[in-house]
Amino acid sequence: xxxxxxxxxxxxxxxxxxxxxxxxxxxxxxxxxxxxxxxxxxxxxxxxxxxxxxxxxxxxxxxxxxxxxxxxxxxxxxxxxxxxxxxxxxxxxxxxxxxxxxxxxxxxxxxx
Amino acid sequence: xxxxxxxxxxxxxxxxxxxxxxxxxxxxxxxxxxxxxxxxxxxxxxxxxxxxxxxxxxxxxxxxxxxxxxxxxxxxxxxxxxxxxxxxxxxxxxxxxxxxxxxxxxxxxxxxxx
Numbered sequence: 001x002x003x004x005x006x007x008x009x010x011x012x013x014x015x016x017x018x019x020x021x022x023x024x025x026x027x028x029x030x031x032x033x034x035x036x037x038x039x040x041x042x043x044x045x046x047x048x049x050x051x052x053x054x055x056x057x058x059x060x061x062x063x064x065x066x067x068x069x070x071x072x073x074x075x076x077x078x079x080x081x082x083x084x085x086x087x088x089x090x091x092x093x094x095x096x097x098x099x100x101x102x103x104x105x106x107x108x109x110x111x112x
Numbered sequence: 113x114x115x116x117x118x119x120x121x122x123x124x125x126x127x128x129x130x131x132x133x134x135x136x137x138x139x140x141x142x143x144x145x146x147x148x149x150x151x152x153x154x155x156x157x158x159x160x161x162x163x164x165x166x167x168x169x170x171x172x173x174x175x176x177x178x179x180x181x182x183x184x185x186x187x188x189x190x191x192x193x194x195x196x197x198x199x200x201x202x203x204x205x206x207x208x209x210x211x212x213x214x215x216x217x218x219x220x221x222x223x224x225x226x
Binding site for chain 2: 093
């Protein structure tokens, strides 16, 4: 079955630097992959979706890449700010449905 | 409201009791999902409703778990004879329809079974 691997260790970076988070999946390549942000005590919030035929997607300071050969997506936050501190979850659809499989998330801490 | 709402926000119950969790999706969203999130872990799919179609219950962990949805509105997740292992955050999400990939999440219900 499909599994998602995200670095369980927190990523601790200085404000202004670029944060790069990794999402690896183990089985079939999904039609798309999503990234969500989750703050403590809250539900996830959708950030970006990238489709299998797209190499890269950008939204303001966010950039996502999707490499179906490596079975990997990278999530970048440029010019990071303390307000970017949160847990970032990678998600992809199970089989051909819209049910999502989520990674356990990577916690990002941006120091002022 | 504009977003997905869930109630209660917190629930503490004794082992063996039944609990009922409620989700109000965004108006007009035909798809509704329930997920479970254990501490420090990712979200685990439980059940999916789409319009008037039969729900996809493939993620329910045991027959103690059930869910209903009235038309395209409120959904309730019921856990019977709760166990300590049921302690988790239960998240509800909705989306515009089956072809819409983006899911909008509620704040979750934090369930603690003593």
